[in-house]
Amino acid sequence: MTLAAVGTPGDRRPALFAAACRSAGLPEPRLIPWTDVLRGAPLGLDAGEVVRVDSPGEDPEADALLRGAGAPARVGGGARWHRAFMAALRRLASAAAASGARILGDIDEIGVMFDKRLSHARLLSGGVPVPAALPDVDGYSALRSRMDEMGERRVFVKPAHGSSASGVVALQTAPGRVRAVTSAFMAGDRLFNSLRVRSYETEDEVAALIGLLAPDGLHVERWLPKATLGGRVFDLRVVVVGGEPTHAVVRTSRTPMTNLHLGGARGDLGAVRRALGEDGWRRALDVCARAAACFPGSPMVGVDLLVGFGLKRFAVCEVNAFGDLLPGLTGLPGSSAEGLDTYAAQVRAMSQACTT
Ligand SMILES: Nc1ncnc2c1ncn2[C@@H]1O[C@H](COP(=O)(O)OP(=O)(O)O)[C@@H](O)[C@H]1O
Ligand SMILES: [Mg+2]
Numbered sequence: 001m002t003l004a005a006v007g008t009p010g011d012r013r014p015a016l017f018a019a020a021c022r023s024a025g026l027p028e029p030r031l032i033p034w035t036d037v038l039r040g041a042p043l044g045l046d047a048g049e050v051v052r053v054d055s056p057g058e059d060p061e062a063d064a065l066l067r068g069a070g071a072p073a074r075v076g077g078g079a080r081w082h083r084a085f086m087a088a089l090r091r092l093a094s095a096a097a098a099s100g101a102r103i104l105g106d107i108d109e110i111g112v113m114f115d116k117r118l119s120h121a122r123l124l125s126g127g128v129p130v131p132a133a134l135p136d137v138d139g140y141s142a143l144r145s146r147m148d149e150m151g152e153r154r155v156f157v158k159p160a161h162g163s164s165a166s167g168v169v170a171l172q173t174a175p176g177r178v179r180a181v182t183s184a185f186m187a188g189d190r191l192f193n194s195l196r197v198r199s200y201e202t203e204d205e206v207a208a209l210i211g212l213l214a215p216d217g218l219h220v221e222r223w224l225p226k227a228t229l230g231g232r233v234f235d236l237r238v239v240v241v242g243g244e245p246t247h248a249v250v251r252t253s254r255t256p257m258t259n260l261h262l263g264g265a266r267g268d269l270g271a272v273r274r275a276l277g278e279d280g281w282r283r284a285l286d287v288c289a290r291a292a293a294c295f296p297g298s299p300m301v302g303v304d305l306l307v308g309f310g311l312k313r314f315a316v317c318e319v320n321a322f323g324d325l326l327p328g329l330t331g332l333p334g335s336s337a338e339g340l341d342t343y344a345a346q347v348r349a350m351s352q353a354c355t356t
Pocket of ligand 2: 164165304318
């Protein structure tokens with residue numbers, strides 16, 4: 001068996017995957033740069049080669065090919081990103097079919113996971129608990145109308161194709177008041193990602209913010225009040241490999257977004273398990289397994305699981321196609337990945353699938 005990984009040179013993900021392959025005694029995977037796939041360069045795939053698709057990471061060159069030229073720190077361009085990303089994945093799939101190589105995973109499922117509207121609809125129809133969506137929001141006035149119609153005072157507004165909380169807005173309203181919490185920074189009519197979560201509290205600013213995000217497509221859903229741990233809200237990232245929830249981290253935060261780069265911190269999983277109780281913990285993992293089952297062609301997904309205040313309700317806020325970058329985290333005791341990191345667990349599942 002020969003192995004290849006589509007990724008970005010210098011990114012940690014392909015390096016961690018390669019290390020896991022070496023430890024398992026598998027051949028060193030060849031790195032196919034995302035920029036080659038995006039440019040339509042010949043990929044030289046071999047018959048029987050197994051190709052893993054990883055995240056393009058934060059490579060400015062790949063970003064320019066995906067979103068077009070511009071400041072890498074800007075928010076937006078998601079619609080173009082998704083078109084270019086899917087076109088590249090389709091080229092990869094045709095090249096694989098033509099040469100007899102095999103892509104690990106399903107590119108259409110990756111495409112759905114990178115569209116929060118489609119992903120939400122798929123989870124909903126699969127019976128997975130999700131926060132209620134507010135449909136057809138194409139700007140601020142539509143947003144406020146939908147909120148009025150559905151009696152919602154607190155919602156999350158998310159760019160349909162976003163990740164890493166880029167452009168995500170936690171919005172709350174009260175008569176005569178509005179407050180938008182976001183990591184996006186408005187500079188005139190341009191938006192930038194920042195590492196600081198701030199709030200906009202005038203109607204003009206919030207309307208402008210939503211107006212800048214809307215052209216790339218929005219997914220809006222009810223804000224589920226999150227459970228707290230030591231005075232911070234938390235949720236869970238659960239990695240599901242081959243249908244089995246194998247790894248979990250608690251992400252805690254003082255802001256409504258728990259993404260780790262925004263000041264979120266890993267929390268104490270033991271404390272969360274004790275607070276949920278054996279039955280609650282089992283239900284939490286079951287929701288994640290059911291979310292992953294909505295993407296049966298994907299050997300690994302990273303589920304963002306919201307735990308409601310009161311620890312009784314769970315809801316999936318996102319399923320990530322590339323949600324496995326959790327270096328040093330070993331598998332849940334009792335799972336088949338006990339003692340293995342997320343990459344070793346995937347390599348093990350991959351080797352099993354390739355020999356059966
Ligand atoms: N409906 C919601 N209710 C409460 N918190 C949410 C909701 N949706 C998202 N969040 C919070 O915002 C963060 C970012 O949202 P997410 O959908 O995961 O987008 P991204 O792709 O940017 O990570 C989540 O990690 C979660 O903490
Ligand atoms: Mg997320």
